[in-house]
Amino acid sequence: MSDEKTEYTISDLAKEFEITSRSIRHYEDEKLITPLRRGVHRIYNTRDRVRLQLILRGKRLGFSLAEIKEIIDLYGVEGEQKQTERLLELIRLRRDSLKQQLKDIKYLLNEFDVLEEKLTANHQPNNLTS
Amino acid sequence: MSDEKTEYTISDLAKEFEITSRSIRHYEDEKLITPLRRGVHRIYNTRDRVRLQLILRGKRLGFSLAEIKEIIDLYGVEGEQKQTERLLELIRLRRDSLKQQLKDIKYLLNEFDVLEEKLTANHQPNNLTS
DNA sequence: CTCAAAGTTTACGTTTGCGTAAAGGTAAGC
DNA sequence: GCTTACCTTTACGCAAACGTAAACTTTGAG
Known part of the structure; x- marks a missing residue:
């Protein structure tokens, strides 16, 4: 099917x-x-x-392969107290760094837009001035 | 001042x-x-x-340090045609990968939220059931 | 049966991004 | 001028994440 x-x-x-x-x-x-x-x-x-x-x-x-492994392994378990704690900890730790990355990316994407516009602007000005 | x-x-x-x-x-x-x-x-x-x-x-x-160097170096120049082309190319290449990262991060942050809620929910249920 | 294409293990090699001594120079306070 | 804190260069070390070569084995097509 x-x-x-x-x-x-x-x-x-x-x-x-x-x-x-x-x-x-x-x-x-x-x-x-x-x-x-x-x-x-x-x-x-x-x-x-x-x-x-x-x-x-x-x-x-x-993430490193080791970190990915840890997360994947913990993800499957759910039940054991200690492991739940650990997973929550990993999440919180990562969340901040991910939020920072998010900021970085937005900042950079914007920079790229501005820059690209600037560059393409005086890239083909010859058909007007020549 | x-x-x-x-x-x-x-x-x-x-x-x-x-x-x-x-x-x-x-x-x-x-x-x-x-x-x-x-x-x-x-x-x-x-x-x-x-x-x-x-x-x-x-x-x-x-980014690798080599890539960062390339970008920084090109960034300062502006004028030379070839380098402008190269920078635009780098930007376009990176933009796609950054957009993918952005998706990844949003996806993961959401997963984290859901998971954390799920985990903290049955984390302290003993005062109700015991 | 044969040959090519793809899969397998083993193991050494490579790149990136620093860590970490070792061995000493320098600037500032007293 | 002595100590202390900070700076310097040189250079070997190391973990991560594969690349790559060697030397087979397996499978499917013809």
Whole structure:
């Protein structure tokens, strides 16, 4: 019924997310994903795919693989008091830095707009003055 | 008349931006800042301070020092056609990635809010049920 | 059966961004 | 002139996140 693929090879995912297979294997070495095996080959399912998305999002935001692992691991648990505390702590810590990043980005995007306008303005003025 | 300091030592800036002097010297090694010298000691002025801010903002956004240098260098020039083109290209490239980051951050901050609420909700339910 | 394409493990190499001594020069107060 | 706090250069060290090469194995097509 569904159009969605439910199984992927390593190069399927590599292509889709525009990363190398080496990277994906590396995330596995670091225990961030653990795909099933069919014989010796890795088989990724939808859950694995989502995890990979999470990893890449985390990376784009400047988290280290270790931090991403910690968050992913804690995220799945929910129940244990200590781990909940820890997750909340990580969230609060990160929230400030993320809010700072947000400011930075807005600032920079605006700078870019201004600058681009300035640059493109005197970029083609020749058909008026020549 | 003005209250603004116009001269800083390396540790002034280190303290202000909460980084190490080593980092600042490293940025100099990589040609990102070039403070004056009084004898052998580095003297930073307001321009240098602004540059340092730029560097740190760039870093928070995931730029490499090399990229930051390229941008800063191009930023100052304006005039040369090729460099203007290059800067515009860099801007466009980065804009997309920054917009993606912006999405990521908003997504994650929202996730955090939801999660935190969920976690703090059943964090102290004992005084009702016990 | 054979060959190519893709997958696998192992392991050393590389880049980035500083940390961290080591070993000493300098400026200011007393 | 001595101490103390801060500055300097030089240089080796290191963790993170893969790149890359070597040397197979597996699978699918023909």
